[in-house]
Amino acid sequence: MPTQPSSSITYTRSVARSASVRRGSPGPLGEHPKEASGVAFSAPLVGLFLLIGGVIGFLSGLIGIGGGSFMIPALVAIFGAMIPSADLAVKMAFGTNLVVGAITAFTGFTVHRRHLSDRWRTVLPLAATSILGALCGSTAASHLPGGLLRIFFGIAALVVSASMLLKPEHDERPVPHLSPALLLPLGLAIGFSASLVGLGGAVFTTIVLVSILRYPMRQVVGISTFVQTVGALFGALGYMINGLGKPGLPHFSVGYVNLLAAGGMMITGVPLARLGAVYTHRINATALKRVFAVALLAIAILMIGGVGRK
Numbered sequence: 001m002p003t004q005p006s007s008s009i010t011y012t013r014s015v016a017r018s019a020s021v022r023r024g025s026p027g028p029l030g031e032h033p034k035e036a037s038g039v040a041f042s043a044p045l046v047g048l049f050l051l052i053g054g055v056i057g058f059l060s061g062l063i064g065i066g067g068g069s070f071m072i073p074a075l076v077a078i079f080g081a082m083i084p085s086a087d088l089a090v091k092m093a094f095g096t097n098l099v100v101g102a103i104t105a106f107t108g109f110t111v112h113r114r115h116l117s118d119r120w121r122t123v124l125p126l127a128a129t130s131i132l133g134a135l136c137g138s139t140a141a142s143h144l145p146g147g148l149l150r151i152f153f154g155i156a157a158l159v160v161s162a163s164m165l166l167k168p169e170h171d172e173r174p175v176p177h178l179s180p181a182l183l184l185p186l187g188l189a190i191g192f193s194a195s196l197v198g199l200g201g202a203v204f205t206t207i208v209l210v211s212i213l214r215y216p217m218r219q220v221v222g223i224s225t226f227v228q229t230v231g232a233l234f235g236a237l238g239y240m241i242n243g244l245g246k247p248g249l250p251h252f253s254v255g256y257v258n259l260l261a262a263g264g265m266m267i268t269g270v271p272l273a274r275l276g277a278v279y280t281h282r283i284n285a286t287a288l289k290r291v292f293a294v295a296l297l298a299i300a301i302l303m304i305g306g307v308g309r310k
Contacts, residue, residue, distance in 0.1 A: 041260055045082075046260065046264055048078065049261045050264045050268045052071065052074050052075075053264060053266060053268040053272075054269060054272045055272075056070050056071050056265075058272040058273065059276060060273050062277070062279055067101075067104065067269070067273070068097045068098075068100070068101050068198065069160045070292075071097050071265070072153060073299050073303060075093035076090055079092045083248060087145055087147075088256075089146065090147075090149050091146060091243065092250070094138075094141060094153075094198025095138070095198070095239030095240065095258075096256075096257050097199070098198060098235045098236035099232075099259075099262040100262050100265050101200035102200065102233040102236060103266050104266070104270055104273055105225045106229045107270050108221075108225040109225040119223060122223060125183035125187060126187035126223070127227050127231070128187060129183075129185070129186075130187040130201060130234075131191065131234045132188060133187065133189065133190065133191025133231070134201070134232070134234040134235035135195075137191060137192040137193065137195030137196040137235060137238070138196075138236075138237075138239045138242060140192075140196060142238075142239065142242035142243065149196075151304050153197040154302075155300070157297075160296060161296040161297040161300060163206065165290060165293045166211075175215065175216060176213060176214060178213060190204045191231045191234075194232075195231065195238065199232075200228035200229075200231060200232035200235075201227050201231040202224040202228035205227045206220050206224045209224075236257055239255055239256040239257055240257050241255060243255025243256030
């Protein structure tokens with residue numbers, strides 16, 4: 001049989017390599033070109049992040065909910081439309097939400113820190129072990145499939161929804177004495193479970209202290225915001241580290257955290273959360289909270305059922 005000239009072979013391989021780069025598919029040797037590894041952002045998309053951050057931030061301040069419970073489904077939908085991998089979209093949503101959660105919780109802590117003068121014996125053990133728990137939770141999440149993480153988040157959202165419906169608004173119970181032997185493992189469990197599902201931990205801290213340990217609700221806000229600040233910060237760090245070098249990450253990403261999305265949501269979310277807190281006594285916040293609890297219940301069911309999953 002006649003042999004193909006070497007110049008023709010070289011030309012054919014060159015065309016195939018160029019086509020694979022244009023398609024973002026592996027080349028002849030299986031390499032993934034860098035040009036295909038990033039997903040670009042558009043101005044409307046940045047505007048969408050600003051809008052989501054503002055709306056959820058305002059509602060969080062208005063009715064005292066954990067905004068991450070509503071922000072994660074929105075981020076899963078946005079990243080899912082940008083990224084071909086549904087697994088990557090879920091992990092990006094979790095990591096990015098934790099960065100926003102850490103900053104917003106810190107702003108809340110600056111308001112409530114004056115009420116913690118005699119509560120540091122409770123706060124510090126919880127926060128210290130939540131750091132380790134958050135790092136372990138984010139590491140575990142990075143090795144689990146996105147579909148399973150969606151189910152875990154859905155279950156957590158069901159718990160948050162029930163907490164919003166059942167949480168007492170006025171509670172004058174005495175403050176119980178909690179030993180470090182109890183608080184240390186609780187902080188570890190709170191940090192792990194919250195980071196595993198992309199949440200900061202404030203809602204889990206509130207549920208454990210109020211519903212299980214019978215802590216008065218009026219004393220919990222400052223504790224929970226500090227625990228969330230620490231836990232969400234180190235949880236986000238875990239998502240960053242475990243996502244480094246992963247293929248297909250959008251531009252402006254450090255691991256599983258997208259800094260552009262987080263920054264956009266914080267720009268509007270933080271000030272509007274403070275504005276929402278100002279108006280919280282001018283509306284029937286209890287009734288509105290129940291409406292959002294039902295909405296979150298529906299979101300939880302959709303996440304567990306995998307609606308919108310690729």
